[in-house]
Amino acid sequence: MRPPASANTREPTAFPVGGTVDAESTARPLRFTPRLDLPGQQLIVAGYTDARERDEQVADTFGSVQWLWSENDFFRFDKDRLELCSATFYLPPRAAPHGAKLCREAPVPSSAPAGLRAGEPTDFELPQATVFRCASDGAELVCLRTPGLLARQPYAVIGIAPDVDLLIHDGALTGWRLSDPARWLTDGFARPFPPSDAIPAPSARTRHHLAECLRLTSAPVVDAVLDQDPAAWRDLLALQRAVxxxxxxxxxxxxxxxxxDRLVEDNGE
Structure with a gap:
């Protein structure tokens, strides 16, 4: 398989998805409004509006899906055109370790809007990302398969939907990025704002509070919260009051x- 082309060109980029199926980029990105379902810990990029519609789409498409005990992201492709028709990414349970080396030296390749086309109509596994980093100002959320990738720039960045990018390292899909995640905040399958409304930019305060919320509700800090660590609880209660x-x-x-509120209520004395 040829190496991926730069995301700055119009040349299709071929790479493995889940290790067993190859995909290539197309000129047709998904047009759906991203939905960052924070209570559900997932990013939904799809046209369905509830779990029933999602299950119906799974039956009519192929790709990856969560089965019992599996930890897969959802990538669903149309059976006839073989093109990506929806994606769901689960938020990793762990934040980047304090003091972890992060890649800042070289510029990240620019994102080129593109869809995906699978090489063959077969199901596959797409393991979830395991670690994330969120800028303190809430500018972006980056989720990757392994902590070691935090210190490496992606080879290519493929924009499959508004503000949603796939990250490619060493010719393979290794993670995803959501720009301005606070803009897309919602609960469940609901659109962030009614369809008739343009989605306004979030306030700087919301962006900061989201970044802090992700830090406090993810390992390793959330482990300290569950253990009733006084410092962790002070930070959690301070953020709760501020929000x-x-x-x-x-x-x-x-x-x-x-x-x-749920974290405090479920774990408070």
Whole structure:
């Protein structure tokens, strides 16, 4: 298989998806509004609006899916055209370790809008990312298969939907990136804002609160919360109060509030 082309060119980029199926980029990205379902810990890029519609699409498509005990992201392809028709990514359970070496030296390749076409109509496994880093200002959320990739720039970046990119290392799909994740915050399958409304930019406060929420609700910090560590609990309760007091951007703040309230209620004394 030839190496992937630069994401800055229009040449198709071929790479393995899940290790068993090859895919190549097309000129047709998904047009769906991304939905960052924070309570559900997933990013939905699809046209379905509930679990029933999702299950119906799974029956009519091929690709990867979560079965009992599996930890796969959803990549579903049309059986006739072999083109990507939806994707769901699960948020990794662990944040980048404190002090981890992060790649900042070289510029990240620019994202080129593109869809995907599978090489053959067969099901496959697509393991979830295991680690993430979220900029403290909430500018982007990067999720990768292994911590070692945090210190490496991707070879190519493929924009499969608005603000949603696939990351390619060594010719293979290794993770994904969501730009301005606070913009797409929602609860469940709901669109972030009604379809008739343009999605407004989140406030700087919301972006910061989301980054802090992700830090406090993911390992290793959440382990300290569950163990009733005083410092971790102080940080959690301080964020809960700050989000509760936030006046602007309340629709998104309510999503954050629900996640924080549940963690406090389920683990408080």
């Amino acid at each position: 509760h007091a936030q006046a602007e951007d309340r629709a998104r703040a309510d999503v954050l509030q629900s996640v924080l």
